[in-house]
Amino acid sequence: MGALQRIRTLAANTLLEAIRSKVLYTLLFFALIMIGSGLLIGTLSYVDSNRIVQDVGLASIRLFGTAIAIFLGVGLIFKEVERRTIYTILSKPTSRSEFLLGKYCGLVITVWLQVVLMAIAFGIISLISGAPFGLEYVAVIGLIMLELALVVALATLFSAFSTPMLSSMFTLGIVMVGHLSRDLLAIGSQSDVPSMQMMTKLIFRIAPDLAAFDLTLQVTHGLEISQAQILYPMVYGLGYLSLLLMLASLIFSRRDFN
Amino acid sequence: MATEQTLEESCEEVVRVEGVVKDVRPGFGLVKKRILSGVSFSVRRGEVFGFIGPNGAGKTTTLKVLMGLISATEGSATILGHDVSEDEFRQHVGYLPEHPYFYEFLTGRELLSFYAKLSGVPRAKRPARIEELLHWVGLEAAGDQRLRGYSKGMKQRVGIAQALIHDPNVIFLDEPMSGLDPVGRRAIRNLILRLRSEGKTVFMNSHILSDVESICDRVAIIVEGEIRYEGSVSEFLGQTEHSTDVVLEGVSQEMVHQLAEQCQGTHRELKGRIEIRVPEKQVRLLLQKMLECDGEVISVNPHRVSLESVFMSTVEG
Numbered sequence: 001m002g003a004l005q006r007i008r009t010l011a012a013n014t015l016l017e018a019i020r021s022k023v024l025y026t027l028l029f030f031a032l033i034m035i036g037s038g039l040l041i042g043t044l045s046y047v048d049s050n051r052i053v054q055d056v057g058l059a060s061i062r063l064f065g066t067a068i069a070i071f072l073g074v075g076l077i078f079k080e081v082e083r084r085t086i087y088t089i090l091s092k093p094t095s096r097s098e099f100l101l102g103k104y105c106g107l108v109i110t111v112w113l114q115v116v117l118m119a120i121a122f123g124i125i126s127l128i129s130g131a132p133f134g135l136e137y138v139a140v141i142g143l144i145m146l147e148l149a150l151v152v153a154l155a156t157l158f159s160a161f162s163t164p165m166l167s168s169m170f171t172l173g174i175v176m177v178g179h180l181s182r183d184l185l186a187i188g189s190q191s192d193v194p195s196m197q198m199m200t201k202l203i204f205r206i207a208p209d210l211a212a213f214d215l216t217l218q219v220t221h222g223l224e225i226s227q228a229q230i231l232y233p234m235v236y237g238l239g240y241l242s243l244l245l246m247l248a249s250l251i252f253s254r255r256d257f258n
Numbered sequence: 259m260a261t262e263q264t265l266e267e268s269c270e271e272v273v274r275v276e277g278v279v280k281d282v283r284p285g286f287g288l289v290k291k292r293i294l295s296g297v298s299f300s301v302r303r304g305e306v307f308g309f310i311g312p313n314g315a316g317k318t319t320t321l322k323v324l325m326g327l328i329s330a331t332e333g334s335a336t337i338l339g340h341d342v343s344e345d346e347f348r349q350h351v352g353y354l355p356e357h358p359y360f361y362e363f364l365t366g367r368e369l370l371s372f373y374a375k376l377s378g379v380p381r382a383k384r385p386a387r388i389e390e391l392l393h394w395v396g397l398e399a400a401g402d403q404r405l406r407g408y409s410k411g412m413k414q415r416v417g418i419a420q421a422l423i424h425d426p427n428v429i430f431l432d433e434p435m436s437g438l439d440p441v442g443r444r445a446i447r448n449l450i451l452r453l454r455s456e457g458k459t460v461f462m463n464s465h466i467l468s469d470v471e472s473i474c475d476r477v478a479i480i481v482e483g484e485i486r487y488e489g490s491v492s493e494f495l496g497q498t499e500h501s502t503d504v505v506l507e508g509v510s511q512e513m514v515h516q517l518a519e520q521c522q523g524t525h526r527e528l529k530g531r532i533e534i535r536v537p538e539k540q541v542r543l544l545l546q547k548m549l550e551c552d553g554e555v556i557s558v559n560p561h562r563v564s565l566e567s568v569f570m571s572t573v574e575g
C-alpha cells in the first residue's frame with residue numbers, strides 16, 4: 001500500500017513539473033502546426049488528399065511524441081541526481097526502485113497527455129478535410145502511445161547511469177534501429193553471406209521491434225487490421241519495457257550518489 | 259510490525275557505525291582514493307551528537323553512508339538496529355543534506371506536502387503538520403511562494419522542515435546552521451534543544467563549534483577519514499588543564515617574578531598592570547600572597563577553554 005502511494009506521489013509530481021515548465025508547450029505548439037500543415041499539403045497535391053492529411057498527421061504524432069519522450073526521458077533521473085533533489089527523497093521510506101518507477105510513470109503520463117492533445121487536433125483536422133476517422137484510428141494511436149512508453153523506458157534506463165547527451169544519442173540510435181530492424185532482417189535474409197544473415201537476425205532479436213507498433217500504412221490505405229496486429233505489439237511492448245525497467249532499477253540500486 | 263516497533267524502541271544505540279571504509283575512484287577510476295578509513299562511533303538514544311572535523315575530513319561522506327546514498331566499501335552501519343540499505347525504517351529518520359536542493363517549481367507548502375506523502379503522514383494530519391513546521395522555521399509568509407524565489411537561508415529552513423515533517427525519532431542534519439542569519443541560527447538551536455526535550459536523537463555535522471559546544475551532549479571528531487575522539491563534550495574540554503588570569507596592581511617587579519615562580523605561572527604587562535596566568539589550583543596561593551604583601555587584585559578570570567581551542571589542538575596534534 002505504502003509503495004503504491006509513494007509511486008503515485010512521485011508520478012504526480014513529475015507530471016506537475018512538466019506542466020509547469022514552458023519547453024513542453026513550445027514542442028506541442030510545433031506539433032500542432034505540423035499536424036495542421038497536412039491540410040495545406042493535401043490541397044496542393046493531386047493524389048488522394050485525405051491520405052496525405054492522415055499520413056502527415058500520424059507521422060507528426062509519432063515524431064513529436066518520440067522527441068518529447070527522449071527530450072524529457074534522458075534527464076529524468078540524471079537531473080535529480082545532478083541537482084541532488086534525490087537525496088531527501090531517498091531519505092524517506094522511498095526505495096530506489098519506487099523512485100525510478102514513479103518518475104517513469106509520471107513521464108509516460110506526461111507524454112500520453114501530449115499524444116491525446118495531438119490526437120484531438122488530428123481528429124479535428126480529419127473532420128475538416130472530410131477524411132475518415134474511426135475506431136481503427138484509436139487503435140493506431142493507442143499503439144503509438146505504447147511505443148512511446150517503451151521509448152521512455154529506454155531513455156530512463158540510460159538516464160539512470162549516463163549523461164543526457166550520451167543517453168539521447170543511445171536512445172535515438174536504438175529507436176532508429178528499432179524502426180528499421182524488420183527491413184534489415186528482410187535484406188539480411190536475401191543475402192548470401194551467412195554472417196550478414198546472423199547479424200540482422202541478432203539485431204532484430206535484441207533491438208525493440210518498433211515497426212510492429214506502426215499501423216499507419218494499413219489504416220491510411222483502408223486495409224484490414226487483424227487482431228494479432230494489435231495484440232502482438234501489446235504483449236511484446238509490455239514485456240520489453242518491463243525488462244528495461246527491471247534492468248534500470250538494478251543498475252540504479254547499485255549506484256553511489258556523489 | 260509489533261516486533262519491529264520493539265526492536266526500534268529497545269535499541270539504545272540509535273546509530274552504530276563500525277569500521278566503515280569508503281574508497282572512491284574519481285575520474286576514470288584508475289586511482290583509488292580512501293575517504294573514510296575505518297570510521298567507528300555510536301550515537302545513543304536521546305542525545306544531541308556533534309560530528310565535527312575540518313573541511314574534507316569525511317563528515318558528509320559518513321552521513322551519506324548512513325543515509326544509504328553511497329555504500330560503504332567495508333564495515334557496517336545501522337540505524338535503530340536496521341542496516342542502512344533497508345528502506346522502511348526511514349519513516350523514523352529525518353535528513354537535511356548539505357546545501358539542500360529542492361524542486362523549484364513547487365511552493366513551500368506543496369513541497370512539504372510532497373514529502374509528507376512520501377513519508378506516509380496520514381492525509382488528515384498533513385495540513386496542520388505543514389502549518390506547524392512552516393511556523394517553526396519561520397516561513398509562514400513564504401509558504402505559497404515557489405522555491406525558485408527562495409533565498410539560500412529560506413531553502414535551508416524549508417530543508418529543516420522537510421526533515422521533520424513525519425515527526426521522526428532520529429534526525430540527521432548536515433550543517434544545519436549554514437546560510438542562516440543570527441536569528442535563524444538561534445531558532446534552529448532552540449528547535450534542536452526542543453527535539454531533545456521531546457526525547458528525539460539528533461546527529462549534526464557542524465563547523466560552528468560554539469553551537470556544538472552549547473547544544474551537543476557528545477561529539478566525535480573526524481580528521482582525514484579517521485575518528486580522533488569520541489565522548490562527552492565536558493570530558494573533552496576537561497582534557498586540558500584549566501588556568502586562571504589574575505590582574506594585579508601596585509606590586510613591584512621583583513615581587514611579580516617571585517609570585518609567578520612560586521605559583522608556577524607566567525606574567526605579562528597589561529596596560530600598566532600585571533597579569534599573571536596560573537594553573538587553577540594555584541589561584542588560592544597567589545591570592546593569599548597578594549593579601550600578605552598588600553597588593554591590589556583587580557580581577558580574577560578563569561581562562562575559558564573553548565571547544566575551539568581543544569579542537570584545534572586535536573586536529574593539529
Ligand SMILES: Nc1ncnc2c1ncn2[C@@H]1O[C@H](COP(=O)(O)OP(=O)(O)OP(=O)(O)O)[C@@H](O)[C@H]1O
Binds near residue numbers: 311
Ligand atoms: N566522489 C568523490 N570523488 C572523489 N573524492 C571525493 C568524492 N566525494 C568526496 N570526496 C573527497 O572526500 C573527502 C571528504 O569529503 P566530505 O564531503 O565528506 O568532507 P566534509 O567533512 O563534509 O567537508 P566539509 O566540512 O567541507 O563539508 C574530501 O577530500 C573530498 O574531496
Ligand SMILES: [Mg+2]
Binds near residue numbers: 317319356463
Ligand atoms: Mg560536508
